[in-house]
Amino acid sequence: MTSPLPNGQTSLMLQMTQRLPLSDTHFRRICQLIYQRAGIVLADHKRDMVYNRLVRRLRTLGLEDFGHYLSMLEANGSNAEWQAFINSLTTNLTAFFREGHHFPILAEHARKRSGEYKVWSAAASTGEEPYSIAITLADVLGMAPGRWKVFASDIDTQVLEKAQSGIYRQDELKTLAPLQMQRYFMRGTGPHDGLVRVRSDVMSHMDFAPINLLDKQAPIPGPFDAIFCRNVMIYFDKATQQQILQRFVPLLKPGGLLFAGHSENFSNLSREFLLRGQTVYGLSKERS
Structure with a gap:
């Protein structure tokens, strides 16, 4: 016969299994708060996702009620839990050389430009996009200091931490050529077998920072030759999309390019940008 669990453990087990x-x-309040903080619009069909992600925070904090959690957040606008709240509700789907048609365009553009070529990956997630940009630029421009720079940012501090580590499973790099694997990554051995790490000479061309695209005071080291803002706008409403696009205008150098996601159309959102290729935009009025 199994002995009963102590009262404390029984209570904990019930808390873990009870919905x-x-x-x-x-x-609705959660939807309002994430919109205010990050501009993200959550539809009704996201309710289960919201529950599953935030309930982990409640368990971690020992809370048994969403009302208590929301009250805790709203009681202090600078509470560190706000970042965990945002991290929980952001979506991070990415891969190396995702939407691969963009990278030959980037390479050709970089080849024609003079000076240091600067790119902003505005939704870097776990790093696959900025490192794909870096590999493309290294292939075209070489690795000389001051020749190119990639600024990688994301609102989610957890995924940005992974990006900054530069460590991936080897099977995540299937889209890379063998020479790129050899040139830009180190293979792990022993307990790290099956893992790879971005080489330090590539990392020396990278900067990382947590950036909320709605924060007008955020330190963004522009202007840039190219901005990648792909599959981000789909989470915002039209007003927020227009606000962000307006902010990009002074951050692009004359002749610069803005790369969008496959399901995004900026032509209908802003007169400042004109389509230059498949989901690639340039400024409609170039500044001198």
């Missing part, structure tokens, strides 16, 4: 109620009022 905490998420009322309509609390769901």
Whole structure:
């Protein structure tokens, strides 16, 4: 016969298995708060996703009610939990050389430009996009100091930390050529077998920073020859999309390019940008 668990453990087991109620009022408040903080629009069909992601925070904090959690957040606008809240509700789907048609365009553009070629990856996630940009630029421009720079940012500090580490599973690099693997990555051995790390000479061309695209005071080291803002706008409403695009205008050098995601159309959002290729935009009025 199995002996009963101590009362404390029994209570903990019940807490872990019991589904905490998420009322309509609390769901709507969560949607309002993530929109205010990050500009992200959450539709009704995202309710289960919201529950599954935030309930982990409640468990971690020992809370048993979404109302208590929201009250804790709203009681202090600088509470560190706000970052965990944002991290929980952001979506990070990425891969090396995703939407691969962009990288030959980037390479050709970089080849024709003079001076230090600077690129901003505005939604860097776990790093696959900025490192794909870096590999493209290294292939075209070489590795000389001051020849190119990639600034990688994301609102989610957890994924940005992974990006900055530069460590990936080897099977995540299937889209890379063998020469690129050899040139830009180190293979792990022993307990690190199956892992790779971005080489330090590539990392020396990279800068990382947490950036909220809605924060007008965020330190963005522009202007840039190219900005990658791909598959980000789909999470914002039209007003927020227009606000972000307007902010990009002074951050692009004359003749610079803005790369969008496959399901995004900026032509209908802003007169400042004109389509230059497949989901690639340039400024409609170039500054001198």
